[in-house]
Structures are given as C-alpha cells and as structure tokens.
Amino acid sequence: MKKENTSRRNFIKNGFVLGGAAVCVPEALFSADTTMQQAPLATEKNLVFLFQGDSITDGNRGRSMDPNHIMGHGYAFSISSRIGADFPDQGFTFYNRGISGNKVSDLAGRWQEDTLALKPDVLSILVGINDASGALNSPDKNSNLQQFEETYRELLKKSRAINPKMILVLGIPFVYPVGNIINKWEFYNSDVAKRGAIISKLAKEFDAIVVDYKPVFDQAIKKMPADYWIWDGIHPTVFGHELMARLWITKVSERLKFLKFYPKGH
Secondary structure (H helix, E strand, O other), X not given: OOOOOOHHHHXXXXXXXXXXXXOOOOHHHHOOOOOOOOOOOOOOOOOEEEEEEOHHHHOOOOOOXXXXXXXXXXXXXXXXXXXXXXXXXXXXXXEEOOOOOOOHHHHHHOHHHHOHHHOOOEXXXXXXXXHHHHHOOOOOHHHHHHHHHHHHHHHHHHHHHHOOOOEEEEEEOOOOOOHHHHHHHHHHHHHHHHHHHHHHHHHHHOOOEEEEOHHHHHHXXXXXXXXHHEOOOOOEOHHHHHHXXXXXXXXXXXXXXXXXXXXXXX
C-alpha cells in the first residue's frame, strides 16, 4: 500500500522493509537486450521514491522507526525533505536503503527485499566507488568491469520487469584527489570513469535518467577547494550533498512534471 493517512505513518513505514510475498519475475523477461523504455505514468500522486546505493546514499541513516533519522543526512534526505514539505498532500512515500560499503554485487544480494518488495515508482541508484576500490588489487580489472555491467543490468531488468512505468535514476559515481585518494589517483580516476561510461550505456538501454554529479562538482571547485565539497575525495560534505540534491531534482523534473516547481539548480 503506497498511501498512508498521515505523514507520521508514512515516515514510520519508511523505517522497515515491507512484508508480504516475494515478487516472482519470469526469466523470459530477462532475455532481451533491446531498450526497455519506461511506460508513461498514469499519475504523479502516491509515488514511492527509493534511494539505493552505498555510504553516500546511506548517510548514516537510522535503522529504526525514528522518523528523525530515517533518510540519513545526505542528498536523499535533502531531496525527500524538500519534496515532502512542499507537496504534503500528494501521498508520496520515501525510502532510503543505501548501505555503507556496498558494491553492485551487494545490491544484487538484497535486491528482492530492499528494492522489489518496496515497489518503487522512482528508483534512484548510486553505486560504483566501492567496486572501484575492490578492483584496485584485482588481477583482472576488465573482468571486474564486465561483472559490474552484467550485474547492474540484471538489477535494472528485474526492476523494470515488475513495473514498466518505474522511473530509473542512475547516478554516475565520482572521485576527487583528496586525502588518501591522492596516492591512488591515477587508478581511481580511470576506473571510476569507466564505470560511469557503463552506467551511461545502461541508462540508454533502459530509458533511465542519468545524474552526472561530476560536472557540478567541477564547477563548484572553481569557487572552493575539492575538500570543501567532498572531504575525503569520495564522501560529500553537507554542501556537496546539497549540490547533488539540486542536480537530482533538476534532472528528474524531465520526467516528473511537479518537480518543475523548483527553479533549475535550486
């Protein structure tokens, strides 16, 4: 059930995985490699928004019923708090299921429980930096990239199969030469760029929205050093998360008309 009678019940519901029977997806739906376009939404009311990913999405979110910490303290919080406050009568529900340290393979392991069972209408994913870290000492880096692409594609296939109208929002991972990253910068810079290219490719296959955060950070760094926005080269500061939230809303407004309420970049 997507809509609750009160905003408090909505927030409380966000703290738990929904129960019920597992969602069964026929294997036949996974065989085609052709573009899987998003079917048009019937309405923009009662939408379920789900944020998935690693620590950047996690934002030290709460794992209890406490609605004060349910969305963490990152971009997912900023997006949800803004939309929920400005459109309280639309019946929106927000979930954060990011987990610190996750790779795309970790998402695959919990996709049924933490994604499909929540039946999102808008699914936002940001993953890849931990995959890059894991590949640092890998003897076969190309194999690692291939596995990343194949696993990510399966997640998107399963998601679109249970809901052809699901809006997929794919974030491009980013990294900057700050702190310990400096010593491994050449590898990180190259690997993360390759994963970004894979995600952009998948976005075309699945008619997904691409949110490329790097150009926004690159522009911001002209005003203040990188560590002002991304304190360790990987994790954004409060200010960096705000830039991410603004860009996310701007990009997703291309599919959700109500988001045009916000000026671009704000």
